[in-house]
Amino acid sequence: MTMTTQSQTQANPQMQQHMMECIQNCLDCARACEMCAAECIRMDMPGMAECIAACLDCADICLLDARLMSRNSPMHFDTCALCAQICTTCGDICERMAGSHPGQSATMMQECVEACRRCAQSCSAMASMRTAMH
Amino acid sequence: MTMTTQSQTQANPQMQQHMMECIQNCLDCARACEMCAAECIRMDMPGMAECIAACLDCADICLLDARLMSRNSPMHFDTCALCAQICTTCGDICERMAGSHPGQSATMMQECVEACRRCAQSCSAMASMRTAMH
Amino acid sequence: MTMTTQSQTQANPQMQQHMMECIQNCLDCARACEMCAAECIRMDMPGMAECIAACLDCADICLLDARLMSRNSPMHFDTCALCAQICTTCGDICERMAGSHPGQSATMMQECVEACRRCAQSCSAMASMRTAMH
C-alpha cells in the first residue's frame, strides 16, 4: 500500500477536482454497464456472452473504485489502474457489439462505449498521479 | 416479487425519466455518504458512531438500488422503499451532526443531508408507482 | 427504522447464533448465484435471460444482507425480508432451468437452487424475529 495520505491529496485542489470528476465518471460508467448488460441479457440470443461478462466486471470495478476514491483510500491509485484496464477492454468489446446490432440496443451499447472511454481516460490519469507525487 | 415487467416500465416514458433521475440521486447519495462516513472516521473522536454507521448502510443500499433500477429489476420497487427509509434516517442523523460540528466537516455533513433528502424523495416516489401501475 | 439496538441482539446468544448461520447462508447463496449466472452467460443461448437476471439480483441482495447483518445494522430485518423474497423467486426459476438442461450446467443450477432455499429459510426466520422481540 502506498504511503499517500488523505492530507497529501487534499493539499492539492487540482487533484481533488480531478478526483471528483473521476468518481462521477466511474458512477456513470457503472450505470451504463449495468444498463448495457441488462439489455444484452434481455435480448436472450447467442453472441452476447463476452459483452455481458465484460459489463458485469466493469460495473463492479467502477463502483469499488468510486467508493475508494470517495473515501480517499490509499488503495485508490491501484483501483484506478485496474478500472482503466477493464474500462478499456469493455469499451472495445461493446463497440464491436454496437456495430453488429440494430436500433435501441445499439444506442445503449454505444452509450456504454462512451462511458467506458471517459472512465478509462480519467482513471488512467488518476493512476499516473501516484508517480507524479513522488 | 411483483409482476411488473421491463416492458411495462419502458412503455411509460415519464416513468423512465423518473427512474433515470432516481438512479442519479442514489449514486449521488452513495458518494455523499461515503465521503461523510470517511470524514467522520478521520475525525477520530467520540460521538460519531451513529453517523458513520448510518452513512455506511445508506451508501450500500443506495448503490444496490441504483444497480437494480439500471437493470429494470422487478425488485426495484422494494429496494426503492428500503432506500427511502434509510435515506430519511441517515439525513436526520447527519443533520444533527452538522449542527454540532464546525467548518469543513459540517459542510460535508450538510452536503450528505441534502443528498439523502433528494434521494429519499425520489425513491419514495418510485416506490409509490408500483401501486399506481395496478 | 426499527429501534432494535446492537445490545438487544447481543443480549440473546441464540439469536446471535442464528445470525452467524444466516450470514454464512447469504454468502454461500451469493457465490452460488454468481456461479450459476456466469455459467448461464457462458452457455450463450436463448432461454437463459430470466435465470441470469434473477441470479444477479439475488447475489447483490444476499451480499448486502450479509454486510448489514455483520454490522448488526438496525436495517437487517428489512434486508432479510427482501433477501428471503428474492431467494425464493430465484430458487424457483433456477429449478425450472435445471430440469431442462443436461450435465454440468444442471449441477451448477441445482446447487444454486439448494443455496437459495437454505438462504430463504434462514432469512425468513431472521426477519420474523423482529416481531418476536417486541
Added chain:
Amino acid sequence: MTMTTQSQTQANPQMQQHMMECIQNCLDCARACEMCAAECIRMDMPGMAECIAACLDCADICLLDARLMSRNSPMHFDTCALCAQICTTCGDICERMAGSHPGQSATMMQECVEACRRCAQSCSAMASMRTAMH
C-alpha cells in the same frame, strides 16, 4: 486483460480447488472485516480511524474478488493481487489494535487478523498462478 479463458482454468481441477478455497477465504475475510469495523465504530473512541478505514477497504475488495473468481473472470488474477495487498496491510493494522484493547473487542480484532492472513496467503497464491500458466 490476460487471455486466460474459463476453459483453461477448468481444465485444471487442482486450480479449481484452490479457487473455491480462495473464494471462501475472501468471503470469510469480508465478514470478519465488517464485524471488526462495526465493533471499532461502536467503541466510539479516538485511535480507531486507521483500523476502521482499512477494514472497510478490505471488506469491499474481498467481496469484489470473491465475485470475480466465482464468475471465473479474466480479471481475477489482478483482483487477487490487490486483495492480497490490502489483506496484508489490514491484518497488520488490526494486530496492533488487538494488542492494545481488552476483552471482546480484542477477540473480534484477532479473528479479523487471522481471516486477513489466510486470505492474503491464498490470494497471493492465486495471483502467482497467472505466471505459472504461461
